[in-house]
Amino acid sequence: MLTMFRFIRTLATDFVDLIFPTLCLGCNQSLGANEKILCTKCRINLPETSQHKEPYDLNLLNKFAGKVPIQFLASYVYFTKGGIVQKLIHGIKYKGQKEAAKEVANWYGHQLLVESKLIGKIDVIIGVPLHKSRLQQRGYNQADWIAEGLSEALNVPMRTDVLMRNKFKESQTRKNRLERWENVKTVFTVNNHNEIKDKNIILVDDVLTTGSTIEACAIELLRAGCKSVGVLTLAATHR
Numbered sequence: 191m192l193t194m195f196r197f198i199r200t201l202a203t204d205f206v207d208l209i210f211p212t213l214c215l216g217c218n219q220s221l222g223a224n225e226k227i228l229c230t231k232c233r234i235n236l237p238e239t240s241q242h243k244e245p246y247d248l249n250l251l252n253k254f255a256g257k258v259p260i261q262f263l264a265s266y267v268y269f270t271k272g273g274i275v276q277k278l279i280h281g282i283k284y285k286g287q288k289e290a291a292k293e294v295a296n297w298y299g300h301q302l303l304v305e306s307k308l309i310g311k312i313d314v315i316i317g318v319p320l321h322k323s324r325l326q327q328r329g330y331n332q333a334d335w336i337a338e339g340l341s342e343a344l345n346v347p348m349r350t351d352v353l354m355r356n357k358f359k360e361s362q363t364r365k366n367r368l369e370r371w372e373n374v375k376t377v378f379t380v381n382n383h384n385e386i387k388d389k390n391i392i393l394v395d396d397v398l399t400t401g402s403t404i405e406a407c408a409i410e411l412l413r414a415g416c417k418s419v420g421v422l423t424l425a426a427t428h429r
């Protein structure tokens with residue numbers, strides 16, 4: 191009986207190893223039985239932004255001022271070169287660690303549930319769509335996995351069939367800044383308008399940098415009739 195139990199337990203552990211990495215994505219040390227993705231030390235050392243406590247902070251929203259009305263903005267952690275977050279994001283984007291994206295988003299979601307007043311005002315969660323060519327290459331859209339982790343934790347539905355990214359018609363490289371922006375603007379389209387009509391949307395991405403992709407997505411969603419757009423990302427580059 192005991193042998194059988196051990197056998198089943200080994201099977202279960204092997205199965206979990208398939209889904210979750212057994213080494214910490216931050217420091218490469220072996221993970222303990224109750225640790226997922228990051229060891230306890232790395233998780234404690236995550237440079238959290240605490241922005242969810244002040245998601246309507248105008249300094250944060252300044253990025254979008256005069257461009258598109260973003261309801262609120264918060265990122266889970268700061269992206270610092272060579273730090274835990276860079277390794278985490280690298281794993282999520284380039285090493286197939288999509289479960290890590292979901293798990294970390296789940297931690298964030300639970301933090302939002304406990305500490306943020308945003309919840310209850312959200313109807314739909316949408317990940318920023320990936321270029322089709324990159325989606326084929328990577329096999330998954332990390333923003334959708336982050337959206338799924340948040341969706342589970344917050345108990346808010348997510349959709350992948352509303353916001354679409356079109357193929358580039360021509361190369362970006364020979365264009366000037368304004369032309370490039372015009373090109374980005376036409377990259378996103380909205381399907382299934384009824385699913386977002388008069389709804390409060392959260393747009394989700396992995397790293398917030400200039401915000402121009404978020405801006406282009408938000409413009410299309412608002413044009414399609416949603417009530418508001420807020421933004422949550424796993425990481426942000428600037429303090």
Ligand SMILES: [Zn+2]
Pocket residue numbers: 214215216217218219228229230231232233
């Ligand atoms: Zn670690």
